[in-house]
Amino acid sequence: MKAVLLKNFGGPENLEHAEFWDPVPGPGEVVVRVRACALNHLDLWVRQGIPAYKISLPHILGCDISGEIASTGSDVDALKTGEKVIVSPGxxxxxxxxxLKGQDNLCLHYGIIGADGGHGGYAEYVKVPFRNILPSPKDLTFEEAASFPLTFLTAWHMLITLGNLKPGQTVLVLGIGSGVGIAALQVAKLMGAQVIATTTSESKLEQAQKMGADHLILSPPEDLLKKVIRMTEGQGVDIVFEHIGPATFDKSLRTLKKGGILVTCGATTGPNVELDLRYVFSRELKILGARVGTLTELKNICGLLAQGKFKPVVDKTFPLKEAKQAHEHLAGRKHFGKVVLINKD
Ligand SMILES: [Zn+2]
Structure with missing residues (x-):
C-alpha cells in the first residue's frame, strides 16, 4: 500500500509518500481502508520527536480515521466488509x-493510534483492534467523520465528564478556531451553556458567532479579565476551556468565578505556566487535566453525532501524498476547523 512514512524526526520534509507493507488483521483486529485522516497538533509533536512518545521509525502518523472495513481477523464476525466506520483513537x-473502572483513557498501557499506539491513518490501510470500530453516520462525508473523534471526545470529556457543565453556566473557550475549540463550542451550546470565544483573527470570530458563540473576544487581550467580567455581569465564568498553555493560562484562570474550574488538555505554546497559588486556594479554584476520553464516552457522542447534534468542521483537505503541505498548513494556524488527508479512489 501507499503510506506517508516518518523516516526521521524533525520538520515536515521528513514525511515521505512511499510503499509500505499491507497490514494483515490478527485475532481481534480489523483492517480499515482509510478514506480520510484528520490532523492534530499531536501529529506535529510526534513528527518532531518529543520524548513523551516512544516510537520506532519508520512510523505512520494519524489518529483521527474514517473509512471502510477492508478485512477482519478470524474471530471478528460482527463487522462487514465495506461498512462505513470511524476509528476510536485510543x-x-x-x-x-x-x-476495569471504566477509565480506559488512563489505562496503564494506553496509546494513541498513530503516536504511541501503533501505525496510524496516513496510509491507504490501517490495522486497529475491533473494539475501536464505531459506525459512521451515513450522511457524513469521510472527511467530516474523520474530523470528529479526538476533538469532540476530548471536549466532551473536559466539559461534561470533568467540568460537570450545566445549562445556563458560562464557558470561556480559548482558541476557538482549533478543532478542539470548535468541538467545545458545540458541546457547550448543546448543553445550554453560554460561550465566550477567543481567538486571534476577526474572521474566526465571525465563524464562531455563526456557530452560536454568545460573546467574542479578539485575543490576546491585555484586558481579558475586564472583558469577561463585563460579559458575565461581574460574575466571571464557571469553566475555562484551556489548551493553549503559557500564552493564556494565568489570564484565563483569573476569569473564573469562585469555585470555578479550569480544565486543560494541551500546551500548544509550551509546557510551563505561571501560577499564583494564593489565588487558587483563596478562591477554591479547581485545575483539572484531561487526557482524551473513554471509549464509552465516544460511543455516546457518536450517537449524538448520528442524531445531527454535532457538525464537524473541515477547514481544508489534502491528498494523502501532500501530508507535508497539510502539516505546514496546520502549523500556520490560519485554519478554522480540521485539516484532513483524503484517499480518493
Ligand atoms: Zn488498561
Whole structure:
C-alpha cells in the first residue's frame, strides 16, 4: 500500500509518500481502508520527536480515521466488509485497574493510534483492534467523520465528564478556531451553556458567532479579565476551556468565578505556566487535566453525532501524498476547523 512514512524526526520534509507493507488483521483486529485522516497538533509533536512518545521509525502518523472495513481477523464476525466506520483513537488494554473502572483513557498501557499506539491513518490501510470500530453516520462525508473523534471526545470529556457543565453556566473557550475549540463550542451550546470565544483573527470570530458563540473576544487581550467580567455581569465564568498553555493560562484562570474550574488538555505554546497559588486556594479554584476520553464516552457522542447534534468542521483537505503541505498548513494556524488527508479512489 501507499503510506506517508516518518523516516526521521524533525520538520515536515521528513514525511515521505512511499510503499509500505499491507497490514494483515490478527485475532481481534480489523483492517480499515482509510478514506480520510484528520490532523492534530499531536501529529506535529510526534513528527518532531518529543520524548513523551516512544516510537520506532519508520512510523505512520494519524489518529483521527474514517473509512471502510477492508478485512477482519478470524474471530471478528460482527463487522462487514465495506461498512462505513470511524476509528476510536485510543488503544487500551481493558484489563488493568483503570480500564476495569471504566477509565480506559488512563489505562496503564494506553496509546494513541498513530503516536504511541501503533501505525496510524496516513496510509491507504490501517490495522486497529475491533473494539475501536464505531459506525459512521451515513450522511457524513469521510472527511467530516474523520474530523470528529479526538476533538469532540476530548471536549466532551473536559466539559461534561470533568467540568460537570450545566445549562445556563458560562464557558470561556480559548482558541476557538482549533478543532478542539470548535468541538467545545458545540458541546457547550448543546448543553445550554453560554460561550465566550477567543481567538486571534476577526474572521474566526465571525465563524464562531455563526456557530452560536454568545460573546467574542479578539485575543490576546491585555484586558481579558475586564472583558469577561463585563460579559458575565461581574460574575466571571464557571469553566475555562484551556489548551493553549503559557500564552493564556494565568489570564484565563483569573476569569473564573469562585469555585470555578479550569480544565486543560494541551500546551500548544509550551509546557510551563505561571501560577499564583494564593489565588487558587483563596478562591477554591479547581485545575483539572484531561487526557482524551473513554471509549464509552465516544460511543455516546457518536450517537449524538448520528442524531445531527454535532457538525464537524473541515477547514481544508489534502491528498494523502501532500501530508507535508497539510502539516505546514496546520502549523500556520490560519485554519478554522480540521485539516484532513483524503484517499480518493
Ligand atoms: Zn488498561
Amino acid at each position: 488503544n487500551s488494554c481493558f484489563r488493568c485497574d483503570y480500564c
